[in-house]
Amino acid sequence: MGRIALAWQILTNGKFAAKVTGLLETPPPAIVMAAPPKTLAQTKTLAQTKTISQTKPLRSDAISLLAALQREGRLIDFLKEPIDGYTDAQIGAAVRDIHRDCGQVLERQFGIRPVLEQPEGSSVELGSKSIAGKIKLSGKAGEAAATSGKLVHHGWQSTKCELPVWTGDAESAGVIAPAEVEVR
Amino acid sequence: MSAQFVIGIDLGTTNSVLSYAALSDEKPHVQVLPIPQLVAANTMESRPILPSFLYLATADEVTSRAFSLPWNEQSAFATGYAARSLSAEFPDRTVGAAKSWLCHSKVDRHQAILPWQAPASVPKLSPVTTSQRYLEHLVAAWHNAFPQAAISEQHVVLTVPASFDASARELTREAAIAAGLPQGFVSLEEPQAATYAWLDAVGDRWRKLLSVGDRLLVCDIGGGTTDLSLVEVAEENGELTLQRAAVGNHLLVGGDNMDLALAHYVAQLFEEKGLTLDPWQSVSLWHSCRNAKEALLSGTGPEAHTISVPGRSSRLIGGLVSVSVDRAAATDLLLGGFFPESQLADRPAKSRAGFREIGLPYEADTGITRHLAAFLQQSLAGSRLTHVLFNGGVFKATALRSCLLQQLQNWFPDSPPRPVEGPEDLDYSVSRGACFYGWSKLRGGVRIRGGTARSYYVGIETAGLAIPGAGRPLKALCVVPTGMEEGTEVDVPSDSIGLIVGEAARFRFFSSSTRKADQPGDQIARWTPEELFETDSLETTLSAAANSDDDYVPVRFHSRITELGILELWCVHESEDKRWKLEFSVRDDADA
Numbered sequence: 001m002g003r004i005a006l007a008w009q010i011l012t013n014g015k016f017a018a019k020v021t022g023l024l025e026t027p028p029p030a031i032v033m034a035a036p037p038k039t040l041a042q043t044k045t046l047a048q049t050k051t052i053s054q055t056k057p058l059r060s061d062a063i064s065l066l067a068a069l070q071r072e073g074r075l076i077d078f079l080k081e082p083i084d085g086y087t088d089a090q091i092g093a094a095v096r097d098i099h100r101d102c103g104q105v106l107e108r109q110f111g112i113r114p115v116l117e118q119p120e121g122s123s124v125e126l127g128s129k130s131i132a133g134k135i136k137l138s139g140k141a142g143e144a145a146a147t148s149g150k151l152v153h154h155g156w157q158s159t160k161c162e163l164p165v166w167t168g169d170a171e172s173a174g175v176i177a178p179a180e181v182e183v184r
Numbered sequence: 185m186s187a188q189f190v191i192g193i194d195l196g197t198t199n200s201v202l203s204y205a206a207l208s209d210e211k212p213h214v215q216v217l218p219i220p221q222l223v224a225a226n227t228m229e230s231r232p233i234l235p236s237f238l239y240l241a242t243a244d245e246v247t248s249r250a251f252s253l254p255w256n257e258q259s260a261f262a263t264g265y266a267a268r269s270l271s272a273e274f275p276d277r278t279v280g281a282a283k284s285w286l287c288h289s290k291v292d293r294h295q296a297i298l299p300w301q302a303p304a305s306v307p308k309l310s311p312v313t314t315s316q317r318y319l320e321h322l323v324a325a326w327h328n329a330f331p332q333a334a335i336s337e338q339h340v341v342l343t344v345p346a347s348f349d350a351s352a353r354e355l356t357r358e359a360a361i362a363a364g365l366p367q368g369f370v371s372l373e374e375p376q377a378a379t380y381a382w383l384d385a386v387g388d389r390w391r392k393l394l395s396v397g398d399r400l401l402v403c404d405i406g407g408g409t410t411d412l413s414l415v416e417v418a419e420e421n422g423e424l425t426l427q428r429a430a431v432g433n434h435l436l437v438g439g440d441n442m443d444l445a446l447a448h449y450v451a452q453l454f455e456e457k458g459l460t461l462d463p464w465q466s467v468s469l470w471h472s473c474r475n476a477k478e479a480l481l482s483g484t485g486p487e488a489h490t491i492s493v494p495g496r497s498s499r500l501i502g503g504l505v506s507v508s509v510d511r512a513a514a515t516d517l518l519l520g521g522f523f524p525e526s527q528l529a530d531r532p533a534k535s536r537a538g539f540r541e542i543g544l545p546y547e548a549d550t551g552i553t554r555h556l557a558a559f560l561q562q563s564l565a566g567s568r569l570t571h572v573l574f575n576g577g578v579f580k581a582t583a584l585r586s587c588l589l590q591q592l593q594n595w596f597p598d599s600p601p602r603p604v605e606g607p608e609d610l611d612y613s614v615s616r617g618a619c620f621y622g623w624s625k626l627r628g629g630v631r632i633r634g635g636t637a638r639s640y641y642v643g644i645e646t647a648g649l650a651i652p653g654a655g656r657p658l659k660a661l662c663v664v665p666t667g668m669e670e671g672t673e674v675d676v677p678s679d680s681i682g683l684i685v686g687e688a689a690r691f692r693f694f695s696s697s698t699r700k701a702d703q704p705g706d707q708i709a710r711w712t713p714e715e716l717f718e719t720d721s722l723e724t725t726l727s728a729a730a731n732s733d734d735d736y737v738p739v740r741f742h743s744r745i746t747e748l749g750i751l752e753l754w755c756v757h758e759s760e761d762k763r764w765k766l767e768f769s770v771r772d773d774a775d776a
Contacts, residue, residue: 077500086501093492093506168226
């Protein structure tokens with residue numbers, strides 16, 4: 001019960017997920033409205049899950065992400081395969097589907113968008129707002145208080161972080177893709 | 185407790201969606217609920233669509249809790265994305281298109297018959313129970329998000345295909361109540377829901393976009409079905425009104441058929457190269473073709489598209505096989521097969537096979553344009569078509585949309601129909617529109633008037649000399665006219681009908697989408713199979729009347745459409761104050 005209850009909390013309660021995973025998550029609107037007041041029962045669940053997560057760690061979210069990229073886009077197969085013997089055309093044929101399917105996973109789970117919306121190559125005003133971490137200055141950055149510059153790379157940021165929740169056992173926590181055996 | 189939300193549910197043949205709007209808001213602010221579900225064993229994600237598939241777990245999967253959900257930890261089945269991806273690989277353990285089985289009157293829809301033709305070792309479900317499972321998942325997702333707003337207390341609108349007959353609607357209702365929906369939930373036809381979504385999107389501007397006498401075709405092509413409706417714009421007291429004038433027949437052809445047709449063609453290309461795909465690769469090919477269809481038919485796509493199918497082993501590139509698919513060939517295949525150029529006078533071809541198995545009655549003619557021509561010929565009766573509203577994921581392939589539009593414009597060259605203006609939302613509009621309709625019903629707003637889409641008939645055996653070996657001639661007595669509105673009832677004029685006391689009385693029951701002029705009491709002696717369609721029979725059992733020695737009681741029919749749009753038929757005693765309700769008998773027709 002506890003493991004699944006915890007998984008459930010992470011899946012449906014944004015604040016709780018952020019606490020557990022240490023990631024800043026923007027929960028979908030339905031779930032913001034959904035956040036129920038903390039009843040006694042819930043506090044209890046939180047307390048329970050804490051002890052469980054100490055004894056039986058959940059699978060790392062990083063592995064859940066790898067599993068999704070492999071399941072939907074076969075990314076691990078692709079990266080683990082030696083490619084020296086293949087022609088560019090062979091590799092290209094494989095990449096088209098991987099590109100599409102992994103791209104869909106990233107879009108769904110992270111909603112990746114440019115940091116700056118302006119087209120690359122255009123001039124951007126830097127303004128007075130804090131830009132630390134969002135904009136990296138280059139060129140004559142150190143000489144005077146910079147007010148504008150040319151956008152070289154628009155940057156990327158995730159607008160959400162909705163990772164799948166895994167409910168399996170500790171023994172299989174490291175499995176990215178299970179081995180497949182065809183029964184005859 | 186009073187309702188806090190309006191909820192719109194699209195229980196689709198291949199995808200289900202739930203939308204909601206808070207009643208405390210000034211204006212309807214419709215949102216789609218993210219639905220927590222399994223996307224693979226032991227892996228949960230919240231996604232806006234719940235694919236309407238159900239996978240029956242093996243004993244091992246049940247004990248290892250591979251498909252456990254917070255509300256069902258020992259779950260013996262999975263619904264949603266996990267079930268959909270398993271469906272291709274384990275067709276014998278997966279139920280799909282349960283909704284199409286609901287309106288298939290040749291089988292008993294209460295009997296555990298799905299997965300259809302699965303081996304005896306697989307536990308089976310009835311079409312009604314399968315639909316109930318999907319709704320239960322949606323209800324659980326709702327309660328998870330809004331634990332303090334029990335769904336039984338909310339205003340719920342559930343959509344059904346316009347082409348569903350009265351008994352399929354009743355079965356849907358049964359599944360919905362069993363899943364925990366409130367007794368007073370309202371049904372709405374899907375093409376109407378799509379129209380409401382459009383009305384919500386354009387707001388009051390619709391009165392400028394449409395004018396009196398306009399006719400709007402709603403063309404909803406889903407994964408497995410095509411649903412057609414015609415909406416007329418009229419005027420009443422100086423105000424524009426909308427009226428649903430006609431609905432099409434239930435057509436079992438949709439986007440999945442197109443993906444499969446393309447996959448079949450591509451598999452042949454592989455064979456020409458000497459490559460035979462194993463079943464697992466065929467599944468992968470189907471997936472690739474779904475994506476390729478949109479790329480090939482996007483209008484601006486490349487002249488050739490490479491379709492690659494990976495091998496099953498971890499050697500991805502090494503196991504990869506590819507063919508190049510010519511855009512022109514794919515376009516010919518899909519447009520020619522599903523949207524062939526046709527004349528307004530064309531009719532769909534009928535199956536020529538003398539015998540067919542009892543499985544789902546897939547359309548013998550996949551030419552959607554020919555079905556459309558038949559529908560328009562019949563429902564327009566010479567008047568002009570002015571607008572079209574496309575709905576369903578198929579239309580993401582823009583070439584299909586322009587092809588269909590071109591066809592409509594060829595049929596009506598004098599005043600070419602055009603698509604309605606406004607934003608499009610092909611995947612969610614039915615559920616969102618249902619929610620908006622629920623809101624308008626409660627808080628006031630534009631309504632589409634419809635009434636019953638069909639007329640209904642009870643079969644009466646005529647008196648006459650019995651001829652050995654031949655049944656008595658049958659007459660069809662009209663009991664419900666086309667367009668009978670919600671909240672109305674009517675006494676059906678007829679000769680008195682004798683019902684035997686203490687025995688089940690059964691009546692054959694028919695519907696028609698073409699005989700619009702028939703009034704209650706009208707009797708038809710002869711009809712073609714296209715005119716009257718026989719559905720589930722009706723039955724009732726009369727308890728012996730205490731103060732009567734008669735073996736039979738004389739009755740007449742009384743029909744009623746409830747406020748919720750449910751058809752009720754009653755047998756009313758001619759002289760005493762007694763009445764008996766007729767129920768659909770879906771069970772005994774199975775062997776028909």
